[in-house]
Amino acid sequence: MNHEVLIIFENEQVFSGALTYAREYAMRTESRVSFLMLVSMSFSTHDFMGAKRNILQKIEAKAGRLLAELTETFIQKGIETSSALRIGDPSQEVLKFLADRPSFQAIVWGSGEDLPASCKKAVKHWICDLAENLECPLLTVSKRSKKKYPGKKGR
Amino acid sequence: MTPRIMIIDDDRLTLKRLRRLLEKKGYKVSSYTNPLGALKQMENFRYHLVITDVKMPGMDGMDLLINIKSHLSATEVILMTGYASIDKAIEATREGAFYYLEKPFTPEQFLDTVEKALHHLQVHREIDKSNIIKKKESDIPVIIGKSPKIREIEILVHQIAPTDCSVLITGDSGSGKELVARSIHALSQRAKGPFVPVNCGAFNETLLDNELFGHEKGAFTGADSSKAGLLEIADKGTVFLDEIGEMPHSMQVKLLRILQEKELMRVGGNRIIPVDVRVVSATSKDLKAEVAAGVFRKDMYYRINVVNIKLPSLKERPEDIPLLAYHILKRLYRNGGRKINSISPRAFALINNYAFPGNVRELENILERAAAITDSDEIRACDLPSDLIELELHAYQRPKGTMMTLAEIEKDYISHLLRTTHHTRTKIAEILGIDRASLWRKIKKFDLD
Numbered sequence: 001m002n003h004e005v006l007i008i009f010e011n012e013q014v015f016s017g018a019l020t021y022a023r024e025y026a027m028r029t030e031s032r033v034s035f036l037m038l039v040s041m042s043f044s045t046h047d048f049m050g051a052k053r054n055i056l057q058k059i060e061a062k063a064g065r066l067l068a069e070l071t072e073t074f075i076q077k078g079i080e081t082s083s084a085l086r087i088g089d090p091s092q093e094v095l096k097f098l099a100d101r102p103s104f105q106a107i108v109w110g111s112g113e114d115l116p117a118s119c120k121k122a123v124k125h126w127i128c129d130l131a132e133n134l135e136c137p138l139l140t141v142s143k144r145s146k147k148k149y150p151g152k153k154g155r
Numbered sequence: 156m157t158p159r160i161m162i163i164d165d166d167r168l169t170l171k172r173l174r175r176l177l178e179k180k181g182y183k184v185s186s187y188t189n190p191l192g193a194l195k196q197m198e199n200f201r202y203h204l205v206i207t208d209v210k211m212p213g214m215d216g217m218d219l220l221i222n223i224k225s226h227l228s229a230t231e232v233i234l235m236t237g238y239a240s241i242d243k244a245i246e247a248t249r250e251g252a253f254y255y256l257e258k259p260f261t262p263e264q265f266l267d268t269v270e271k272a273l274h275h276l277q278v279h280r281e282i283d284k285s286n287i288i289k290k291k292e293s294d295i296p297v298i299i300g301k302s303p304k305i306r307e308i309e310i311l312v313h314q315i316a317p318t319d320c321s322v323l324i325t326g327d328s329g330s331g332k333e334l335v336a337r338s339i340h341a342l343s344q345r346a347k348g349p350f351v352p353v354n355c356g357a358f359n360e361t362l363l364d365n366e367l368f369g370h371e372k373g374a375f376t377g378a379d380s381s382k383a384g385l386l387e388i389a390d391k392g393t394v395f396l397d398e399i400g401e402m403p404h405s406m407q408v409k410l411l412r413i414l415q416e417k418e419l420m421r422v423g424g425n426r427i428i429p430v431d432v433r434v435v436s437a438t439s440k441d442l443k444a445e446v447a448a449g450v451f452r453k454d455m456y457y458r459i460n461v462v463n464i465k466l467p468s469l470k471e472r473p474e475d476i477p478l479l480a481y482h483i484l485k486r487l488y489r490n491g492g493r494k495i496n497s498i499s500p501r502a503f504a505l506i507n508n509y510a511f512p513g514n515v516r517e518l519e520n521i522l523e524r525a526a527a528i529t530d531s532d533e534i535r536a537c538d539l540p541s542d543l544i545e546l547e548l549h550a551y552q553r554p555k556g557t558m559m560t561l562a563e564i565e566k567d568y569i570s571h572l573l574r575t576t577h578h579t580r581t582k583i584a585e586i587l588g589i590d591r592a593s594l595w596r597k598i599k600k601f602d603l604d
């Protein structure tokens with residue numbers, strides 16, 4: 001059964017609308033929710049690992065706290081959750097994460113509402129390219145402006 | 156067919172004004188000042204919609220409504236009155252009135268109500284049509300929809316059901332795979348036999364082994380008595396293996412052997428039991444890719460995939476949303492829920508523009524919730540979940556299977572524009588950079604009208 005939704009965040013940026021949508025959707029479809037926090041970091045330099053160890057520990061502690069906060073409202077609503085932190089190249093990390101897991105019903109982009117605009121640009125956000133290779137739909141959420149409210153004119 | 160409307164009002168001026176409004180919109184209109192004369196006319200002609208005043212000499216609107224509904228149940232009735240009260244409105248809707256229109260009203264309000272009533276009538280007529288077919292075929296479950304993809308599937312199901320071949324149904328979660336499987340079983344020669352659904356993803360290997368093949372007494376600790384497996388129970392019928400992609404590799408080997416030999420042995424047993432089952436499987440996974448990756452056995456794949464039925468997601472057949480929505484509301488009412496007569500245009504627009512990653516199952520949930528919380532006989536935008544009202548969703552997904560042809564892309568884009576512009580053809584022609592005649596030809600060609 002793939003009644004599971006994945007919500008992806010990048011560099012600790014959280015868009016509350018995406019969280020609301022994922023929560024409501026999970027409640028509607030009785031799905032589990034997985035949180036994936038991606039933190040960009042390059043490991044290809046010749047830096048000593050020791051120098052990065054401190055930074056990694058700080059990231060882990062900070063992102064861990066954030067993930068715990070994010071999952072709390074879901075748990076309160078009785079939604080089963082799991083969370084993961086991946087540090088490295090975001091695009092590669094998402095693919096590696098997905099390869100290890102059964103397929104999801106939907107993936108929600110949790111770090112902002114400007115992705116649709118970004119996907120139209122010449123230099124796209126990495127997730128736009130990735131979306132073409134995903135098994136399930138990638139959903140981006142934005143706040144509905146009054147202008148965009150469908151059907152308002154027709155009344 | 157142009158809708159036929161009858162207006163009845165003892166006030167000639169109002170009658171003339173309303174008649175003109177409707178005729179301007181292209182409807183065929185008959186008007187009467189006398190309700191008894193109108194009733195007589197209804198015996199000879201079928202009217203789609205009757206709009207009547209409540210207070211009239213000879214017969215009042217309520218009696219007229221009861222009379223119409225007892226003889227012509229398929230005709231919608233709108234009552235108009237200058238003396239509206241909540242009790243009267245409730246009574247009218249209980250007697251089957253579509254709407255209780257309070258005077259004075261604006262021409263927009265009047266036309267909007269008429270459009271809603273006719274839309275409601277059209278959707279119900281289509282559902283009734285499919286229900287007639289359903290009843291004729293002894294309550295065979297039917298997927299609701301008029302989209303070309305669903306029609307193709309219906310034809311395919313009718314073709315393959317009488318044969319005994321294995322069927323693999325693929326499609327996203329919530330797209331109606333089990334419904335199709337039940338339909339295949341009901342149309343097959345095994346219809347009198349059992350239909351046994353098994354969710355392969357819900358059990359671990361040991362449990363699935365026990366569930367499918369059964370066990371003999373004493374086979375393991377706690378096996379106090381013998382138990383027949385689901386395959387044995389499904390003898391002379393159909394077994395529906397849902398989420399077959401989740402089946403462990405070792406289990407695939409065992410099942411394949413049983414399907415080939417048509418016999419099984421219970422866990423801990425030594426007796427060979429013959430089984431005659433038809434296998435219908437379903438998955439939301441890309442099994443071909445699983446085979447290529449070595450996760451799913453190739454021989455098993457070919458055994459279960461003699462015929463493949465690919466179910467479209469709800470997003471791929473948006474034209475079916477209204478039909479499905481009213482079908483769901485009717486079913487909810489039949490199951491003891493509130494009677495909902497319509498969905499407001501704003502609520503409809505929100506539903507139509509939603510991506511439905513959870514497919515029909517999610518639509519069902521949204522409508523069930525809305526029907527439970529609404530305090531009227533209409534589902535309004537405010538009855539929908541808050542995320543649908545406040546948030547907008549964009550979905551990105553690669554086209555499944557083969558790449559789309561230019562015609563498919565063209566059809567998709569035009570149907571998207573029809574939805575988003577609420578069928579404003581002038582606007583669509585402008586966006587596409589073509590003249591209205593070319594647009595009309597394309598709409599006709601792709602059957603989008």
